[in-house]
Amino acid sequence: MSAPRSELKNTGYEIFIGILSVISIFNLVLVYAFVKDPALQQILTVMNALFSAIFLGDFIYRILTAPSASAYFFRHFGWADLLASLPFPQVKILRVFRLVRVSRLLREVGIRAVWNTVTKDRAGSALLVLLLMGILVLEFGSLAILRIEQYAEGANITSASDALWYVIVTISTVGYGDQYPVTDLGRLVGSGVIVIGVGIFGTFTGYLANLFLSPRKSDAAAPDAATDAATPAPATPAPADAPVAASVPAPAAPDPAADTATVDELRGLLAESEASLARMKVLLGGP
Numbered sequence: 001m002s003a004p005r006s007e008l009k010n011t012g013y014e015i016f017i018g019i020l021s022v023i024s025i026f027n028l029v030l031v032y033a034f035v036k037d038p039a040l041q042q043i044l045t046v047m048n049a050l051f052s053a054i055f056l057g058d059f060i061y062r063i064l065t066a067p068s069a070s071a072y073f074f075r076h077f078g079w080a081d082l083l084a085s086l087p088f089p090q091v092k093i094l095r096v097f098r099l100v101r102v103s104r105l106l107r108e109v110g111i112r113a114v115w116n117t118v119t120k121d122r123a124g125s126a127l128l129v130l131l132l133m134g135i136l137v138l139e140f141g142s143l144a145i146l147r148i149e150q151y152a153e154g155a156n157i158t159s160a161s162d163a164l165w166y167v168i169v170t171i172s173t174v175g176y177g178d179q180y181p182v183t184d185l186g187r188l189v190g191s192g193v194i195v196i197g198v199g200i201f202g203t204f205t206g207y208l209a210n211l212f213l214s215p216r217k218s219d220a221a222a223p224d225a226a227t228d229a230a231t232p233a234p235a236t237p238a239p240a241d242a243p244v245a246a247s248v249p250a251p252a253a254p255d256p257a258a259d260t261a262t263v264d265e266l267r268g269l270l271a272e273s274e275a276s277l278a279r280m281k282v283l284l285g286g287p
Helices: 011-034 038-065 069-075 078-084 089-109 112-120 123-147 160-171 185-212 217-230 256-283
Strands: none
Touching: 011 038, 011 112, 011 123, 011 185, 038 069, 038 078, 038 160, 038 185, 069 078, 078 089, 078 256, 089 112, 089 160, 112 123, 123 160, 123 185
16 A cells, blocks of 8 residues: 655655755855856856756656645645746746745654654665765865866866866766866865765765665565464463363274184184194103
8 A cells, every 4th residue: 555645755855955955045146146257157057957957856756746736836835846947047046935845844843753764764865965965066076176277377177067077077986087187276176076976986886786786675574474484383282171172082992802812812822832842842852
C-alpha cells in the first residue's frame, strides 16, 4: 500500500531546496548590487540558469506528489514556484516564497525530528550534501579564479567560460591542463578546488558502490523468512494433569494360542538337545 501524499517531502531534500533558495537570492543581490564586471555577472547568470532548472524540477515534483494539485498551486504558492523557475530576472525574487514554505514545513516538524531524520538517512543526506558542495564550489570557485586570473600577465583564464570549464575539469579530477592559473593566489584557489573535488568524487563513488553492491532489504529478508519457515516450532509441553493423547497405542491383549505354540516349540528344542547330548555320550564311550 502506497504512503499517503504529504506537502512535506524528504527532510534532507527540503533542506537542500531551502539552501539553494538562499544561494539564488544571494546571487540576485550580488548581480544587482555588488558585481559590476560583465564576466563575473555571466558566471552568476549561468548559475541562476542552473538554479532555475533545479527549481522547475522541484515544482513538477511537488505538483505531481501534492495531496491536492490545485491547493498547492493556488494556496501554497505553487504559482510563485513556477514563475520563479522561469529564466526572467523580474520574477526570480519570488523564490522567497519557496524559502518561506520550506522554513514553515521544517518548523512544523521540529528541529529534533529534522535532525533525527537526517542522521538516520545518511546515504540520502550524503548525496544531497555532495550536490550542494559541488554547486558551491562551481559558483564561488569560478568567481574567485576569474577575479584573480582575469587581468594577470600571461593568464589563460580570462572569461566566464574559461573559469567554469577550469573548475568543472578540476572538480572532476580530469585535469586536461588547457586552462590553469598562473598567479600564486590563483594556484592556491586551484589547490582548494582540487582537494574538495577529490573528496566530492571519492565520496560519490563510494555512495554509488554502496548503492549498487549492497543487497536490497527484500533480498536480505528472503533468506531469513525461508529459515524461519523451515525451522519447526518448539513443542509445547503438556500439563502434568493432561490426559494421555489418543494416538498412543494401547497394550495388546494376551493371545492364549500364541503362548501354547511358544511352549511347544521350547519343548521340541529341549528334546532335540537331550537327544544330541545322548549321542555325544555314546561317541565318547560314556555310560
